[in-house]
Amino acid sequence: MTLSEEDYIKIIYHLGKGEQGTVSTNAIAEKMETKPSSVSDMIKKLSEKGLVNYKKYQGVTLSEYGLKVALSIVRKHRLWEVFLVEKLEFSWDEVHEVAEQLEHIKSEKLIDMLDKHLGFPQIDPHGDPIPSKSGEFKKSIKRLLNEVPIGKEGICIGVKDSSPPFLKFLDKNKIALGDSIFVVDKEEFDGSLHIKIRDIDIRISDQIASNLYLRIIE
Amino acid sequence: MTLSEEDYIKIIYHLGKGEQGTVSTNAIAEKMETKPSSVSDMIKKLSEKGLVNYKKYQGVTLSEYGLKVALSIVRKHRLWEVFLVEKLEFSWDEVHEVAEQLEHIKSEKLIDMLDKHLGFPQIDPHGDPIPSKSGEFKKSIKRLLNEVPIGKEGICIGVKDSSPPFLKFLDKNKIALGDSIFVVDKEEFDGSLHIKIRDIDIRISDQIASNLYLRIIE
DNA sequence: ACAAATTTTTAGATTTGACTAAAATTTTTT
DNA sequence: AAAAAATTTTAGTCAAATCTAAAAATTTGT
Structure with missing residues (x-):
């Protein structure tokens, strides 16, 4: 997965409020700070890769696979936020931008060991729950x-x-x-x-x- | 700086053995796992940006500015390696690939605080010295x-x-x-x-x- | 020293992700 | 239910970074 694809998946996840909601091209474009036409192109690609369900003019939803990918990105993002606050003395409002970059690092071992190092936290510094490795998480x-x-x-x-x-x-x-x-x-x-x-x-x-x-x- | 530019700078630094050595297009191509023609293009771009000194067919050297950039990347890479070994229980031979990704994260505060968190280490897990923020480091x-x-x-x-x-x-x-x-x-x-x-x-x-x-x- | 071999550069094509402008579809209004 | 408005898609470009093929420059071998 490219960096850009990951960003799209994450945004579709958030706009869909976790799962079912179908998401409009315009909404994605706004969050991605790009144009709707660019979004159309990318959606098509994500659809071909089986990450989203898509019918022309009908908006998108994440596929089961796409949801799994989204949760793994959210997990990485939130674990890094905990790390920044707990270990590196960042304040809760400084972490987002850096976590946005760190969430794209690819290494399963890295995330597993980071999770362990942090004591398997369940909540990030904004109070949002951290999905488990298998993608489950508690409602907060x-x-x-x-x-x-x-x-x-x-x-x-x-x-x-x-x-x-x-x-x-x-x-x-x-x-x-x-x-x-x-x-x-x-x-x-x-x-x-x-x-x-x-x-x-x-x-x-x-x-x-x-x-x-x-x-x-x- | 794009990710690719940073990779080129780092490779030119290593091939130039730290500083002076002029580096050939072919050598860079081999390390970057790309073709010499692609290297030519990139070198031209880096030259326009003032990162390298370049005369056609004569190889490249890092400019003063390019050296500074290279040292900051090396610093990040080695600090992350220390983190992985000391805090996340990686062994010395597992760290390189992950550090290769982490070195591109852009946040001055992140690196400063990571350095502090690690106790301002001077050596990475392979025994190589870690440049200071200002780019100085001891010979090992x-x-x-x-x-x-x-x-x-x-x-x-x-x-x-x-x-x-x-x-x-x-x-x-x-x-x-x-x-x-x-x-x-x-x-x-x-x-x-x-x-x-x-x-x-x-x-x-x-x-x-x-x-x-x-x-x-x- | 000059022909052969090697290295490096140029020219033109390709891919990814984005853009603009215009066409197609859906939704809203009257 | 048509017309108007909004949304979404398509078509055609563009820039970055790569590639192949071929040309130019340098180095090597005799």
Whole structure:
């Protein structure tokens, strides 16, 4: 597969919202920053290779094979994002562009060992789930931290209250977007939480927890 | 720079043995696994871009700028090789092909942070020196381990004695090609060595040390 | 030194992925 | 249900990087 073909497959996957949706030529052209006529050409090629189902003027869907390819690219992209954030100190908003390049590296062993090196993560720094080698992955949902069940882990993806005092609190406690938070325990009495973040245990009030959005799995 | 241009520059660098040597069209064609006529075309293009000095029928040399580009590619390649061996458990002979792809990823921050993550290594798993960000690097030389000065470190690049008992000894002591060995101390009395390998201290006899080749820096 | 062999370059064709302009099809509006 | 609008495809070019075949320059051998 060429680099360009991989980009098309990935974009068709995302526009099709994971699977079934049929995708229009124009939509692809916009995402690829190219012209619809170029897209037509490429679709024809992908169709001949069995990666997409295509009937003229009717839009495309990924074939079973195409979906498999798409998931393997998404897997690579998200694993590299985890690597950049966890190992190379990138922040969650700097990783996309580089992961976009890294996702095209071809080596099965590389990805297997990277996965292992990272401890088989299930979520990337934006909270999106990482497909397994065989292409399965859990659905992720958005939850306020105080609604996350004990024993679950999620990625911090946003705040409800964006007032300066709250943001300052987060900063002081080194809680940032993209951080992974594990809910260790919850105090019945006042709803305060015992969480683990970057391997450090801290305690936070219900008031804080009810203003932080996490993305969790399952 | 396109991927192909980068490959040409790197090959001209290696064929020119680091700098001055003028390189023939045929030699480049062979390394690139392409035809001399294709090389002529590309050389013309690289020349127009100021990357090489070129006079028809007279071979090419890298320009100052081209050398800088070459060194940055070599730097990336060797840093990735260290990463693959040290962090992802690749063996020294599996890294080349993957590093060949990774060296083309474009992100200054990525390389800076990778360098930091790896502890600013000076040698890659084959014992070759890693150019600094500004393009400087130390010359490396091949030495028998028993001739390496105390306090120096080198990469294991080969054996003098390849008899089964010796190789079995190396295997038992987890000494493999590509491993980094640091000479902690040397016993005057019998010439035995105290070395550090993979963060473990071990003691080896002069007999062993005089059959292992290291590549060291300076 | 000059003919033969080798190396290098030029000329013209090919492939990939993109482009423009125009034609074909589908969708929307009236 | 036609006309208008939007979308999609086709046809014909283009640029990058390659190729083959043939011409030009250099090097080698005697």
